[in-house]
């Protein structure tokens with residue numbers, strides 16, 4: 507099994523060192539994991555991201571554990587989860603170009619000054635027009651895809667996290683993003699962390715995933731683990747969804763180049 511969305515204590519709000527996640531992954535039979543700690547350029551980062559002057563330390567730390575992990579049968583990939591920001595595209599590109607990332611996840615966690623995935627500010631969902639909120643979110647998602655900064659869009663319908671949805675057909679919001687993914691050859695991530703949140707759904711929704719499959723958009727798999735025990739959590743459900751939709755392969759990355767792995771070759775995580 508493969509998990510490409512793992513945080514560490516370096517981002518300031520996850521628990522555990524890289525080696526703790528690797529031990530957990532190996533005990534569950536994982537063959538490959540990717541670390542993807544937060545890098546955010548456009549806001550005060552103290553709560554959400556590693557400090558920018560620590561990115562080099564993060565990269566070094568992940569590079570350090572690569573050989574020990576591969577000797578134990580689990581390949582480690584160097585990734586990052588980077589927030590899209592309208593005014594910071596070139597700055598982000600320069601920063602990402604400095605390090606040998608295997609892949610970069612792109613995310614939209616905020617709109618304007620609102621970190622809409624932070625539970626402390628979830629009350630704001632009751633104060634906004636949900637249809638406009640979804641329109642703004644998916645517009646920001648499309649822009650981040652078109653920036654070509656990223657390889658994969660993480661948790662692509664994160665705006666549903668707290669279960670607030672407009673009473674319209676959500677497929678109309680997905681179409682532009684799916685077209686942008688197709689045109690720019692990006693992947694989307696099937697991310698199981700939504701099952702642990704109020705919405706209790708995988709990101710993305712089945713309808714969104716069906717549209718991606720029809721458009722030939724490839725997928726990666728991620729748990730968004732913020733503690734070691736969350737590595738590979740609910741991947742049985744993610745694989746069932748992928749198979750149901752018709753996906754036969756997932757994507758692996760090395761030095762930002764894709765390769766494909768048959769889903770039939772993946773083994774479900776072992777119980778510990």
Ligand SMILES: [Zn+2]
Nearest residue numbers: 587613660661
């Ligand atoms: Zn995220």
Ligand SMILES: [Zn+2]
Nearest residue numbers: 511513587730
């Ligand atoms: Zn994450």
